[in-house]
Amino acid sequence: MYKDRVFAEKRITITPFRFNEKVARVFDDMLVRSVPLYGEVLKQQARLARQFYKPGTQIFDLGCSHGNLGILLLDCFDGVVFKMIAVDSAEPMLRRFKKRLAVHDRHSCIDLACACIENIVISNASVVVINLTLQFLDAEKRDALIQSVFNGLCKDGILLLTEKTIHPDPQMNALEQEYYYQFKKENGYTDLEISQKRDALERVLVPETVAEHENRIQKAGFASFDVWLKWFNFTSMMAVK
Template sequence: MSSRDFDLNQTRDRLFADPQTPVAAFRFDDRVARVFDDMIERSVPGYRTIVTAIGLLGERLARPHSRCYDLGCSLGAVSLALAQRIQLPGCEIIAVDNAWPMLAQMRRRLAALEPLPTPVRPVCADLADVRIDNASLVVLNFTLQFVPLPQRADLIARIHQGLVPGGVLILSEKIALEDPRQQALFTELHHAFKRAQGYSGLEIARKRAALENVLVPEPLAVHRHRIEQAGFTSVEVWFQYFNFLSLIAIKAPASTGQSHE
């Protein structure tokens, strides 16, 4: 993915810089959509590396005449990374988000970059209403942490059900650490990362307050258990930077005779 794909209409994130503005619960509205590229790259350690690598993984893992799903696609960074790397007959990328301001920006980005080697179909919908079908690859790139806790197991189970045998889930998340000392250390390391990206202490504190009870991280062990309970037969961490990581989960191939449906 080229840098221009990230930088299209990029605006510097200053949403939490004004101490006089009340801190409201974080929402993916027009204000966030305008600065999201800058916000996420300066807030999530390794974000650009993860997106680029997902494109490479998609090139290796996607199958002809199947679908790749980017669930919680935001401005479409993952969808575009996949679309530029995958060159297979009959393959389609389904990009889903429930925030129309984000999806509207993504549509403009697609229009500027088309034609792409693999078509991308944006869909505005809640993940609870999305049917996963004939999928060789499903990506949740820092999305599950915004899904209400009671809905997470069902979403992972539906993804497993909708994947073809041997299909793959890529799950990127901010995780919670079970040891309080490690949690405190990783929190400070994350804040140090954000300060190094130009955020002030005030901005960091105000954004953290806005995300309280909106972004709810869980321990790695909880993610592993949920994924295994859904029926995936292999789960591995392929990337980690502080308490931000990405997992690959593989559905059993048809030849094993295993069934978890």
């Protein structure tokens, strides 16, 4: 695993964060050191996907990056045939996903699509996963995407959503941010790296409150909603149609 040093050197100008080849190369290390409980989230999502998947339907992974969830599903389904559409707009990520699939004997279960997730037509789906991706969309596109997900899910289908969130109380939000930065320091990131990445993500990653996510999901028509995991400013949610 290559170590993430994307923001290790002092920059005069901080450009907006992009999922380019440099990021793709170190993405596994970046995820483990930057996203609390990342492995646990994927493990439980894979189990939920296995439970809610209906034969003859499709799983959609919107913002699949380099395929950690997809590879996990191939093992979790343990020989059971399924169909998954994995979507990402970053070609460097999909190239790495393709290489990982090429050595897996069940690679035909997963189709890759290079596209913006808001342009994908969701249909005949029993499971839709959106991990740390909705937060990169313009606000007006988020409502439309969640509505599209609802429309494309079959009855009793599930949406699995993980996002970086903010707390509506400024004092609580500052506390959550403090503990998150401490988490990153404990994982070896310097103050410079933390600061420069924060600046690079400003206005690129725009988080929302848990209530805003819940309101959007309920407005789309989902029958039930739950926060099944929350670590300060990271929240994993699920909603059933």
